[in-house]
Amino acid sequence: MKQMHLAAHFPGVNSTTVWADPRSGSQIDFASFEHLARTAERGKFDFFFLAEGLRLREHNGRIHDLDVVGRPESLTLLNALAAVTDRLGLAATVNATFNEPYELARRLATLDHLSEGRAAWNVVTSSDAFTGENFRRGGYLDRADRYTRAAEFVATARELWDSWTPEGTPRPFAHTGRHFDISGEFTVPRSPQGHPVVIQAGDSDEGREFAASAADVIFTRHGTLEAGQAFYADVKARLAKYGRRPGDLTIMPGVTVVLGDTDAEAQENATEIRHLQVSPQNALLALEQVWGRDLSSYDPDGPLPEIDPDPESDLVQGRVKVADPLAVAAKWRALSEAKGLSIRQTVVEATARQSFIGSPRTVATELEAFVEAEAADGFILVPHLTPGGLDDFVDRVVPLLQERGSFRSEYTGTTLRSHLGHAEPVWKG
Template identity: 45%
Template sequence: MASEELARPDAQLHLAGFFPFGPAYVWSEAERNDIYYDFAAWRQLAQAAERGLFSTLFLGDSQRLREHLGRITDTAVTGRPDQLVLFAHLAAVTERLGFVATLNTTYTDPVDLARRLASVDLLSGGRVGWNVVTTDNDWTGENFRRGGDVTHEVRYRRAEEHLALVTSLWSAWEPGAVATAASAPHWIRPGAVHEVAGTGSLSGVRARPSVPPSPQVRPVLFQAGESDEGREFAARHAQGIFSRYLQFDQALAFATDMRRRLVRAGRPADDLRIFPATRIILGDTDAEARARARWFGDRTWPDRRIRAVIEAVWGHDLSDHDVDGPPPHTDPVVPTQTLTHGVVNTNDRPLRTAAAWRELAEQRGWSIRQLVRHLNASIEFVGSPATVADELTRYVRAGAIDGLNLQPNAMPGGFDEVVDRLVPELQNRGVYRTAYEGTTLREQLGLAVPS
């Protein structure tokens, strides 16, 4: 390693189990389609993560079933049980694993959200985190009879007001407020639970917290915004951030930028854990792993899914279009889009996107299949356990990442190979824990307990 890549010679890698939306679990065929709603499957996944000393299990979320051409998307699993309900169940069958829920500030009530998060955090012994997200599209808002009323300009201001109220509620119950002795004259110390007032759009709210703090005081805050506003929001508030940067130089640049922002916000530079999402595919040899990765990619990108990516931009059914032929020469039927249906790559500019894709395909001589696979290519760690362990050691010791949001390759056994084959290699290099550091999520992430 170059000297600049040894910026953190003692840094430890964190693994977070990440369960995104999408048809990405065919490494071993699922027993049945409804396994994604089977608690036994989730229990097996969580217990495997804990056996592998993962820091957390993290779930993405959407507040409306994703759609394609006006129909519910049927090429991907787009719905799942309420995260906090699921996490409450999983906390009962694990002991140290943390749980991070994605919950929206735009369409949730802050007092109710604070109570639900604090309840699971308390009952789990301090193992909960909150991925703070916002939404600005009216398609999701229609679920709440508020379609189109939240603009991009105001959503982070509302998120600040929402988060301020939630964290104030978590801080408003004093430690040791509940009497432990049955002979005490009061079950709770008088004056130990304070009233909290909202600000801005929440200025009419007056509330008190419902439950006392957990051993980690309050849930750990995560954030996933990529914009300048999102990065600033994370620098002010978050202890973890989910990133899309995994190419080494880009990852290191992102980490450097975030640490500078933390310092400007008056925080220690090491007070934030950076988790890009990825997949790990192992083999006995590097060549075998690459062959498995090719097989996996072919299985998770069938013709229907490839065609759906093009249809989302062109705005109509293209089932008669050969995915091994060129992109359509016709223009999208809708020149602008104002709704977000859970699709990507449109950027609300279908005409511009279609023209750019056609130009790229013509320049490279690509078919639709090749174009879509290129557009959706992601950096994965592929190789023998030793090869992958060496590369991850390089990333974390250079300061490019703190951990990985690791997608399972199957449901429910998608973490088993990483746990059994990769974790020992990481431990041998001194870059991964050999036992949990404590009982709370803050302890597993090496974060200070807030006052």
């Protein structure tokens, strides 16, 4: 049986988190991060994953409701978590558009040293002027250039990490390219993993190609087994052109899990959670993100709007824009008409993340089936509660996976690369 990989995503400012639940804690209190990280390590997870936002999102000129709690900086938190964990990988989302290779390479190498080889970088990009207003270069980067800059950024960071020999001798570096022209001496010795693990989040064709060329892990989403298999086959097939093998890239979709003592109870729990996630207000907000129009006068329990979306709208700022709002609206209308759904009911069904719902035994079986069918190499779990949303999974599902031999019972290595089964990169001096 294939061994799966598991990671934990700290739920924050997204539509998954249920802040109204009395068990929900703070998104900025260190105790919340520590609780989830310790739970993930108790479950022998590969890594703990933090998202990042460089600006509070706005909706119709107001701060988006889910952003009012703030968004702490990822690497600062992970350096603190390195002191209260021993084996768990620590993955930070850091933007390759609004940072510079030298400074970020230093920060990541420092985390890798402090954690004794557990650092990872989730590479993301941005091209919108709204986010760029927080930076000197605000909004200058064309959308078409975001992955070319990211690719050169990663390559430059790796040159910096390789500027120290494995024996501990520093060497001058120099890089001249389209986006970066730097030279000097790197201040941090080669870290325990050689290079921190690189993660890429994205499903677009550009994102898939970038992951195939430069990433160790790809964080994705897909709604069905068949869609997962198609994505898996496509991305793995791209590796050969870069001289890489299928095992060099680990594919891990983000998923939610809802448990119950029985499958029927789990379905009831899932229905309740989805309706807490999609409140009447959030249903209208989700609809406005597609339509690009102020729909606050509409009844969430009524039908979808008859008017078409505005593709040129700037109603929503700081979120990835819907690529083809007219097509999405048509899909939602077809769903609504076929099932007789209201606005809120349509959003509940149309925006659900890939979920595994059932008793612990059912969920364990379905997770294993995805890995065996080559729809994924593992999963990044996104719980709906902060910080205790992973507790039941670790207590009730992980032991079943361990008994069946599909997931480790103990860590066999000390670095994140060893957890993933990836070799340390060859030094390129």
